[in-house]
Amino acid sequence: MDSPSALDPPAEAAGPSAPLLVECVGLRKTFGGVVALNDADFNAIAGEVHALVGENGAGKSTLIKAIGGRIRPDAGTIRIKGQAQALGAPEDGHALGIRTVFQELTLLGGMTVAENLLIGREPRGRLGFIHRRRMGEEAEALLARMGIEHIDPLALVEETSLAERQIVEIVRAINNRPDILLLDEPTSSLVEREVNWLYGQIEELRKRDTCIIFTSHRWHEIRNVADRITVFRAGRHVGTFEDIDESEAITLMTGKRVSTLYPAVPPLPARDAALEAKGLRGGRLNGVDLTLHKGEILGVGGLAGHGHRELFFSLFGAERTSGGEILVGGKPVRLASPRQATRRGIDIALVPEDRKTEGLFLGMSIRNNMTLSVLGRISSAGVLNFGAERRVAEEMARRLGVRMQGLRHPVGSLSGGNQQKVLIGRWLLMEPRILLLYDITRGVDVATKHELYELVSRLAGQGHSILLYSSDAEELAHLPHRVLVMREGRIARELAGPDMTAESIVSAAVRDTAQS
Amino acid sequence: MPQPKRKAAWIRLVEQNAGLVLSAVLLVIAIVLYCAIYYAAQGRLPGGFELTTTVNNTMPLVFAGAAQAIVVITGGIDLSVGGVIDLTNALAALYLGDSPLSMVLCTIGVIAVGGACGLLNGLLVAYGRLQPILVTLATLAIFQGLAIRVLPAPGGSVPEAYTAILANFEAPYSLVFIVVLLVVWALVRRTSIGVGIYAIGNDDLAAKSSGVKNLRSRVTAYVLSGMLAAVAGLFLVANATSGDPTTGNGYTLRSIVAVVLGGISLFGGRGTPISAVIGAFVSTMIVNILFFAQIDPLYQSFFEGVFLVVAVLLTAIISRLMRRRAVA
Numbered sequence: 001m002d003s004p005s006a007l008d009p010p011a012e013a014a015g016p017s018a019p020l021l022v023e024c025v026g027l028r029k030t031f032g033g034v035v036a037l038n039d040a041d042f043n044a045i046a047g048e049v050h051a052l053v054g055e056n057g058a059g060k061s062t063l064i065k066a067i068g069g070r071i072r073p074d075a076g077t078i079r080i081k082g083q084a085q086a087l088g089a090p091e092d093g094h095a096l097g098i099r100t101v102f103q104e105l106t107l108l109g110g111m112t113v114a115e116n117l118l119i120g121r122e123p124r125g126r127l128g129f130i131h132r133r134r135m136g137e138e139a140e141a142l143l144a145r146m147g148i149e150h151i152d153p154l155a156l157v158e159e160t161s162l163a164e165r166q167i168v169e170i171v172r173a174i175n176n177r178p179d180i181l182l183l184d185e186p187t188s189s190l191v192e193r194e195v196n197w198l199y200g201q202i203e204e205l206r207k208r209d210t211c212i213i214f215t216s217h218r219w220h221e222i223r224n225v226a227d228r229i230t231v232f233r234a235g236r237h238v239g240t241f242e243d244i245d246e247s248e249a250i251t252l253m254t255g256k257r258v259s260t261l262y263p264a265v266p267p268l269p270a271r272d273a274a275l276e277a278k279g280l281r282g283g284r285l286n287g288v289d290l291t292l293h294k295g296e297i298l299g300v301g302g303l304a305g306h307g308h309r310e311l312f313f314s315l316f317g318a319e320r321t322s323g324g325e326i327l328v329g330g331k332p333v334r335l336a337s338p339r340q341a342t343r344r345g346i347d348i349a350l351v352p353e354d355r356k357t358e359g360l361f362l363g364m365s366i367r368n369n370m371t372l373s374v375l376g377r378i379s380s381a382g383v384l385n386f387g388a389e390r391r392v393a394e395e396m397a398r399r400l401g402v403r404m405q406g407l408r409h410p411v412g413s414l415s416g417g418n419q420q421k422v423l424i425g426r427w428l429l430m431e432p433r434i435l436l437l438y439d440i441t442r443g444v445d446v447a448t449k450h451e452l453y454e455l456v457s458r459l460a461g462q463g464h465s466i467l468l469y470s471s472d473a474e475e476l477a478h479l480p481h482r483v484l485v486m487r488e489g490r491i492a493r494e495l496a497g498p499d500m501t502a503e504s505i506v507s508a509a510v511r512d513t514a515q516s
Numbered sequence: 517m518p519q520p521k522r523k524a525a526w527i528r529l530v531e532q533n534a535g536l537v538l539s540a541v542l543l544v545i546a547i548v549l550y551c552a553i554y555y556a557a558q559g560r561l562p563g564g565f566e567l568t569t570t571v572n573n574t575m576p577l578v579f580a581g582a583a584q585a586i587v588v589i590t591g592g593i594d595l596s597v598g599g600v601i602d603l604t605n606a607l608a609a610l611y612l613g614d615s616p617l618s619m620v621l622c623t624i625g626v627i628a629v630g631g632a633c634g635l636l637n638g639l640l641v642a643y644g645r646l647q648p649i650l651v652t653l654a655t656l657a658i659f660q661g662l663a664i665r666v667l668p669a670p671g672g673s674v675p676e677a678y679t680a681i682l683a684n685f686e687a688p689y690s691l692v693f694i695v696v697l698l699v700v701w702a703l704v705r706r707t708s709i710g711v712g713i714y715a716i717g718n719d720d721l722a723a724k725s726s727g728v729k730n731l732r733s734r735v736t737a738y739v740l741s742g743m744l745a746a747v748a749g750l751f752l753v754a755n756a757t758s759g760d761p762t763t764g765n766g767y768t769l770r771s772i773v774a775v776v777l778g779g780i781s782l783f784g785g786r787g788t789p790i791s792a793v794i795g796a797f798v799s800t801m802i803v804n805i806l807f808f809a810q811i812d813p814l815y816q817s818f819f820e821g822v823f824l825v826v827a828v829l830l831t832a833i834i835s836r837l838m839r840r841r842a843v844a
Binding site: 070089090091094100102105106107108109110111112115116119120122125128129130131132152154155156 | 522523528532703705706707708710711714715717718719721722723724725726727728785786
């Protein structure tokens with residue numbers, strides 16, 4: 001234990017009474033020069049839900065991968081059901097009754113949901129060949145048994161949404177009746193209702209004496225389902241607790257005190273409209289009206305598939321609209337492409353949720369990634385000025401507090417939160433007046449979340465106008481000035497002041513306004 | 517949770533087999549065009565003789581295309597298809613005897629040699645973790661060299677009975693072999709290996725975490741490819757009635773053309789070898805059209821290239837439109 005004594009950690013949980021199902025002793029794993037696990041211990045028992053918390057890069061995912069057999073630790077012992085195991089491949093884990101739902105989904109996009117669900121255990125006909133029709137029926141029955149009716153088993157996985165894929169992945173893991181179920185950020189792409197579905201499934205598994213180990217960055221979720229909570233920091237086990245509150249946990253995770261997660265909302269200057277949408281239509285959008293003021297943080301919430309993605313991409317010119325108007329600074333503009341949206345005088349920037357596919361070039365350096373938006377400005381006569389490039393990137397990295405080994409290192413070597421900062425940095429270099437932030441804290445650890453919140457709040461204070469979508473209702477309740485809740489392609493409700501709570505946002509998203 | 521309307525079965529079928537549907541449409545267009553040009557040139561519509569020669573001329577490419585398609589679906593590419601055809605073509609011309617027993621044994625032997633060539637590719641790619649394009653580029657040269665060693669100059673002979681079976685001049689009996697190919701593929705698709713071939717083409721790592729036997733699936737794909745290329749070599753030798761150790765060279769690129777015309781993604785994991793069969797016929801029809809349009813043979817490859825670009829563009833545009841509709 002290396003937690004500073006001045007921080008008085010809460011009392012650690014007593015040793016478990018049931019026999020240990022998973023026992024890790026002195027695990028060590030390095031990737032290149034980075035130590036992911038450093039003499040890490042961990043244990044879990046049958047019938048418990050065990051949360052693993054820590055910052056990104058604390059070693060949670062590495063531990064999960066080691067237990068699941070996806071990676072082999074450099075040193076240390078893993079005992080499963082009392083037996084020391086050398087797990088070198090996922091099959092080894094499967095054979096011991098271990099199933100994992102990975103953070104980076106492992107579904108096969110060009111194959112159907114049914115094929116993915118039943119891979120390796122397909123129903124066979126009389127001659128031993130896979131029976132395709134029965135496979136569809138079995139998948140349908142399996143989904144129905146677990147209360148999922150909205151996913152078509154014969155759809156290709158690539159046709160389904162991120163949340164649906166996550167659900168399919170979870171269903172597949174549970175269907176294999178594991179003794180040990182590992183969930184690495186299972187809720188990062190799920191909305192409230194689907195998260196509740198997952199709680200229900202976890203409850204069922206707990207009754208069957210399954211050991212469930214999961215990681216999450218959403219504290220209320222951890223509080224709701226976990227029996228025990230283990231905190232990791234810098235590849236080490238810091239402590240395991242039955243009861244610990246959020247600020248204590250954050251203190252242990254970061255090694256420093258964080259008073260509150262959400263910064264104070266900056267005061268709103270004069271109500272000048274920066275960005276307006278009037279009757280915006282197209283795709284899922286069904287007449288959206290909104291006004292974003294100068295210096296305002298305007299939250300957008302709602303269930304997945306109700307049009308926020310289309311709204312953000314339309315406002316960025318990345319999605320075509322079929323009707324309505326967009327006004328910037330009171331003047332109507334036509335945004336047919338992101339190029340037009342980022343043009344001087346309009347100055348709109350979008351930070352997307354899926355930074356890996358929609359923004360960053362993971363193999364390229366932090367510097368190159370950051371300065372991509374301003375290459376023109378740091379070139380003379382078409383030739384890139386490397387000195388200017390480095391200065392610009394250095395300054396932005398410092399301003400955003402990017403934790404890195406150096407600007408030359410590839411973005412892929414950074415933790416998720418820091419990758420997100422690089423992407424935000426790229427757009428900030430353009431000095432945009434309007435920032436569209438689309439679920440930027442998804443899958444980001446709590447300490448980095450805190451930093452991102454402070455950044456957003458600071459940017460608004462400096463006069464940037466921010467439209468912020470989040471799948472986390474808590475975040476929407478605390479960070480913005482106002483929140484718009486979308487349903488069926490339109491703004492269903494506007495919440496402000498004391499009405500702006502996570503509960504009211506969720507209920508406005510699911511229920512008809514007349515009833516709420 | 518909300519239950520959105522499900523798509524009608526036939527719409528889903530069309531959407532999920534867009535490549536197959538598009539290649540079929542392409543084939544219909546090519547046939548109509550061919551008939552029109554033939555009519556303009558000859559004053560009558562093409563008949564049974566034209567059908568038979570077209571089928572017989574296309575059979576080698578049908579199997580070469582299917583061979584290529586299986587490897588492409590795993591996310592790889594097989595440049596050695598032409599080399600395997602050279603080698604098997606030469607072997608068949610040398611060893612085929614007149615007795616039925618000799619023909620059966622020789623056929624089996626030649627297909628086994630094709631399988632062995634594929635096995636070599638597969639082992640190098642799967643266990644050696646080498647790039648398919650490099651491995652098969654090297655083995656292409658090796659197989660071509662072996663072919664020359666086996667049959668230094670064009671020659672050898674093919675028993676008439678053998679030609680009558682594989683490339684009958686009376687009627688397009690060889691269509692039966694396409695049916696056999698389709699049935700065999702439908703069965704392979706319904707095995708763990710068949711699932712594995714698609715799975716590794718989609719995402720190697722994800723396939724592994726799903727418990728797929730990656731190495732075995734990949735090696736099997738290359739073996740199947742080698743065997744199908746050997747069959748292509750047999751059809752070629754039967755059609756020509758004698759052997760030529762360099763006649764297969766063009767088939768590497770032509771097999772890729774058949775795959776592309778079949779709308780199979782070169783990124784892997786999607787599509788079916790059936791559409792490569794259709795792609796093979798489209799490719800033959802293009803040559804036929806050029807012939808009857810009385811294009812100077814010197815410019816033939818120029819126009820073939822132009823047709824190919826137009827066809828590929830058309831396929832890309834239509835599938836993009838379909839995707840946009842599917843999203844909306």
